Amino acid sequence: MNKRVALSWSGGKDSCLALDVLKGKGVDVVCLITTVPRELGRTFGHGEKMSLVKLQGKALNVPVEFIPCTFENYTSSFEAVLKKVKEDYCLDGIAFGDLYLDGHREWGEKVAEAANLEAVYPLWGKKEEALHALQTFIDSGYQATVIRIREDVLDETWLGKNLDLSFLEDIQKTEICPMGESGEYHTFVFDGPLFNKKIVLTQPEIISFETTKKLEFHQYELQEKEMIDG
Structure with missing residues (x-):
């Protein structure tokens, strides 16, 4: 029997690449787990709308389990819900x-x-391998756009950039981790090999926070993907 795992899901490139690697190894990813601090009412880290993460789950045909928490009891909330999810999904x-x-x-x-539970890290490696990881994501066929940047390291012109070969070239001209592992930038994946439908994002607006800026999409919907004849 294949191993059954939940995947900690941010909606960005790292968790999507992890999903792709796990599926490729025959691991059964039975649900996605996303934390939502009550102080934000949005996902932790990326600050994304829950409705957009739900769309990703629908597009991937994988259920999403949200973990409500507060910054003060983040870990204990995660552990409590994880125990329940473990029983619900075996x-x-x-x-x-x-x-x-x-x-x-x-x-x-x-x-x-x-x-x-077993902790699984399908992408784990060395810091020096981050550029290769970004290349792997770009080559994988998944489509992602930059939705949040840290203003101390990147300016707002990076918002809305898609992760492609041009992005790969530009990110190497900066001093940051190519994968933004320390939160230098965050992404939202809207299409790719495992997506049954594409997420179309429109009406973007840049929103400023204390130390970051975010690209907020006011319209978004699932769209049927074009079938390519083999």
């Missing part, structure tokens, strides 16, 4: 899309252990 493990930050992995292993 999980063997939980997967994360982290690349190389030890602190992130230690946290993931801690919450997995609390739920008596």
Whole structure:
């Protein structure tokens, strides 16, 4: 029997690439898990609308489980809901899309252990391999756009850029991690090989926060994908 895992899902390139790798290895990704701090009413980290993450789940045909929490009880909330999700989906493990930050992995292993689950890191490697990881994502056929940037390292011209060969070239001219592993930029994946439908994003608006800027889409919908004759 294939291993059954939940995948910690941000909606961005890292978690999508992790999903692709897991599926390629025959792992059964039975649900996506996304945290939503009550202080934000949006996803943790990316600050994305829950409705957009739900669209990704529909497009991928994988159910999304939201974990309501507060910044103060983030870990305990995650552990409590994870235990319930484990029972609901008969999980063997939980997967994360982290690349190389030890602190992130230690946290993931801690919450997995609390739920008596295996912690799975399909993308784990060295910091020096981040550029290769970005190349892998671009070559994979998935489509993602930059939706959030840290203003101390990138300006707003990066918002709305799609992850393509031009992006790969431009990111190497900066000093940041090519994959934005420290939150330098965040992305939203809207199409790709595992997507049954494409997410069309329109009416963008740039919103400023204390240290970041975000690209907010006011209109979005699922669209049937064109069939390519083989």
